[in-house]
Amino acid sequence: MSRRESLGVGLVGAGAMGRVHAMAYAAARAYDPELPPVRLKVVAEASTxxxxxxxxxLGFERWTADWQLVVSDPEVSVVSVAAPNDLHAPVAVAAAGAGKHVLCEKPLATCAVEAQAMWRAAEAAGVVHMVNFNYRQLPAVQFARSLLHTGRVGRVRHFRGTYLQDWGNDPEVPYSWKFQARRSGAGVLAGIGSHLVDLARYLVGEPAQVVGTTRVWVPQRPVARDAQGSMRSVDVDVEDAACLLLRFAGGALGVLEVSRCAPGRKNHLAFEVHGESGSVCFDAERPNELGVYLPDDPQVDGFRRVLLGPAHSRRIPLAFAGIPxxxxxxxxxxxxxxLRAVVRGEPTSPDFHDGWRVQAVLDAALESDRRGGWVEVVPGTQAAEEP
Ligand SMILES: NC(=O)c1ccc[n+]([C@@H]2O[C@H](COP(=O)([O-])OP(=O)(O)OC[C@H]3O[C@@H](n4cnc5c(N)ncnc54)[C@H](O)[C@@H]3O)[C@@H](O)[C@H]2O)c1
Structure with missing residues (x-):
């Protein structure tokens, strides 16, 4: 498509993340003046x-309670999916079938089979597809990746990742789709574990085998008051916490820990990667810093706090370091x-293939929790790789 032609955006789901998507589209040209004008055309929500x-x-021209009208809208060329997880596959597959480019929230789907079908559908339709593993975009994460991939810390041996939050620890937090297997696929593994697994893949490579264990810490949640004013509670059927061990295909080992019941932890996404000769460490609560250990001077031995700036990443919006x-x-x-990929007609990443591979790791962890022991990640998928 031409750089002058405007891009019409359709959004499905305008909750917490849908709002962020709308803000990002509205600001896209301010970030990248090479992009064509972006028009917020139509938003779908659960009710009119x-x-x-x-x-x-959010500034959309039109609205609807029927997401099918978004994916079939002739003025829409890109569709963002920020609805509950069980809607990702039907919306994304229908959108791709209608020739729309699709940006889908994470986790891509509710299970790996569904995620693989989404990837196949998007590839078959020839549309651009992306999954919103947005933490990859932090300059600190990109700099960590470049240090790891250029061999600055030697061969990677160990990945330790934690993603801890505490909002789920309050038993008064009401029941929602995020506590329901049918709508969410999994619990904390889907919600934030998917980001952590994506970062493990992005930084280290494919996990080949997984062992996992999970726990529900708050087994019931309130839904609503009945006619007599009593609070009704329903059972939660997805995990609040999980611990995973990984064996990466390249030989490294991994330890992952996720919880939404970790008092005091608000959005503690952290990782540490050890190579043969150096290490990196990161905590998203200090997103502009990367800890780097390189044993190049015995007199100042220890982790250095590197403050990210334009020298490390093209992503820094202003031309000097220290701007968060x-x-x-x-x-x-x-x-x-x-949007750049849409304009250029090129693939981008992280795409639905990445979303599928992350989902396969989550599925393997849940399978290991059920039957115990190590589980292969997507065994025998080589033949299924081609769409
Ligand atoms: N990338 C991130 O860091 C990040 C952070 C939070 C959530 N997410 C993901 O974003 C997605 C949405 O999560 P959220 O926290 O915004 O949830 P949310 O519950 O706040 O928002 C979901 C919205 O979808 C709407 N919805 C439900 N059924 C619909 C339908 N049939 N048609 C249209 N809209 C419908 C709901 O009314 C709600 O407003 C999930 O997949 C979640 O995993 C990603």
């Missing part, structure tokens, strides 16, 4: 009132990559 309110707040990059920036960077 919700859709109208979202259109009013935030969550909204990471989604805007994703949206810019996605």
């Amino acid at each position: 009132a919700g859709a109208r309110a979202a259109a009013d707040r 990059v935030g969550f909204l920036d990471t989604v805007a960077f994703q949206v810019c990559d996605f």
Whole structure:
């Protein structure tokens, strides 16, 4: 498509992340002036009132309670999917079938089989597809990757990742789709474990085998008051916490820990990677810093705090170091990559293939939790690789 032709955006789901998607599209040209104009065309929500309110707040021209109207809209060329996880596959497959390019939230689907089908459908349709593993976009993560991939720390031996939050620890937090296997696929593994597995793959490579164990810490959640005013509770059927061991195909070992019941931890996404001769460490609560250990001077032995700047990443929006990059920036960077790929007619990453591979690791962890022991990640998929 031409750089002057405007891009019409359709959004399905305007909750917490849908709002961030809308903000990122609205700001995309400010981040990248090479992009064509972006028009927020139509937003779908679960109800007409919700859709109208979202259109009013976020600046969409039209609204609907029927997502099918978004994917079939002739003025829409890109569709963002930020609805509950069980809607990702039907919306993304229908959108791709209608020739729309698709940016889908993580986790890509509710299981690996569904995720693989989404990847096949998008490839067969020849559309650009992307999954919003936005933490990849942090300059610190990109610099860590470049240190690891250029051999600065030697061969990678160990990945340790934690992603801890505490919002789920309050038993009064009401029941929602995030506590329901049918709608969410999994619990904390789907919600934040997917980001951690994506970072493990991005930094180290494919996990080949997984052992996992999970726990539900708050087994019931309140839904609503009944006619007598009593609170009704329902059972939660997905995990609040999980611990995983990984064996990577390249030989490295991994330890992953995720919880939404970790008091005091708000958004503690952290990793440490050890190579043969050096290490990197990162904590998303200090997103502009990377800890780097290189044993080059015995007198100042220890981790250095590297403050990220334009020298480390083309992603720094301003031309000097020390300007923090935030969550909204990471989604805007994703949206810019996605729209650039659409304009150029090129693939981008992380794509639905990445989403499928992450999902396969999550499925393997859940399978290991059920039957015990090591589980192969997507065994025998080589033949299934071609769409
Ligand atoms: N990338 C990230 O860091 C990140 C962070 C949070 C959530 N997410 C992902 O974003 C997605 C949405 O999560 P959220 O936290 O925004 O949830 P949310 O519950 O706040 O938002 C989901 C929205 O979808 C709407 N919806 C439900 N059914 C619909 C339908 N049939 N048609 C249209 N809209 C419908 C709901 O009304 C709600 O407003 C999930 O896949 C989640 O995993 C990603």
